[in-house]
Amino acid sequence: MATKRSVRRSLVLPVPPARLWVALSDPDLLARWLGVAVTIEVVPGRVGSAGERTVRIDEVDPARLLTFTWWSADPDDDPPSRVRFEVESLPEGSRLTVEETALADLDDVPGRDAGAAAPDSGGETAAPALATVAAVAPR
Amino acid sequence: VNEERLDAVFFALADPTRRRVLERLTEQGPATPTELAAELPITRQAVSKHLAALSRAGLVEPGRRGRETRYEARPATLAEALGWLSRVGTAWDARLVALAELLEDR
Numbered sequence: 286m287a288t289k290r291s292v293r294r295s296l297v298l299p300v301p302p303a304r305l306w307v308a309l310s311d312p313d314l315l316a317r318w319l320g321v322a323v324t325i326e327v328v329p330g331r332v333g334s335a336g337e338r339t340v341r342i343d344e345v346d347p348a349r350l351l352t353f354t355w356w357s358a359d360p361d362d363d364p365p366s367r368v369r370f371e372v373e374s375l376p377e378g379s380r381l382t383v384e385e386t387a388l389a390d391l392d393d394v395p396g397r398d399a400g401a402a403a404p405d406s407g408g409e410t411a412a413p414a415l416a417t418v419a420a421v422a423p424r
Numbered sequence: 425v426n427e428e429r430l431d432a433v434f435f436a437l438a439d440p441t442r443r444r445v446l447e448r449l450t451e452q453g454p455a456t457p458t459e460l461a462a463e464l465p466i467t468r469q470a471v472s473k474h475l476a477a478l479s480r481a482g483l484v485e486p487g488r489r490g491r492e493t494r495y496e497a498r499p500a501t502l503a504e505a506l507g508w509l510s511r512v513g514t515a516w517d518a519r520l521v522a523l524a525e526l527l528e529d530r
Contacts, residue, residue: 290509292509292516294513294516294517296524298523298524300527302529305499317522318520318523318526320518320520364427381520381523383520384518387513
């Protein structure tokens with residue numbers, strides 16, 4: 286019943302999906318257009334950072350879909366949110382649709398504690414977090 | 425930021441009649457339910473229901489005026505709720521311009 290706050294943008298880029306995907310999934314390229322330092326491996330369950338925020342990769346379907354959850358350690362900042370990048374192939378290139386949805390509560394972010402405690406950790410701490418995601422979020 | 429409150433704001437604003445009530449209170453100042461029912465094509469009962477939803481969202485605030493309750497618009501609540509949307513939207517606008525430029529360069 287509650288209406289989720291969500292922002293959506295869509296644009297057509299004159300490059301094929303495979304090339305767009307590199308810009309969405311390579312940390313160095315991501316950093317260049319997101320405008321913040323990015324340390325994350327784009328693999329489901331991995332936890333890293335984008336600027337001040339902790340990032341957890343949720344879904345990865347190369348050249349098609351990337352979703353992640355990000356949040357700030359500062360409780361005065363915006364609440365955690367989920368970001369979805371969707372790539373569609375077009376005759377003239379690709380369409381990228383970006384959607385960011387605020388999560389209602391910190392409790393909506395499974396694995397947040399693991400991520401907050403060790404922002405740069407790899408697969409070890411991320412694995413239980415991913416299991417929690419699968420169990421908690423069949424949306 | 426109180427997320428429950430923000431959900432209530434967006435729920436309250438999803439209804440055109442409630443938007444109309446809020447618009448009236450914002451433009452012309454506080455009013456009682458009786459006054460609102462007289463001015464708008466809404467029954468007194470419906471006005472009370474809509475005011476309750478707006479009040480839960482913090483978009484209006486009830487105050488006493490003689491024997492009747494008078495409602496006042498609270499525009500600050502709306503500004504706060506829209507803050508996230510405009511902040512996040514503006515951030516993506518800037519990032520996507522940078523992405524388009526990056527892809528042009530390569």
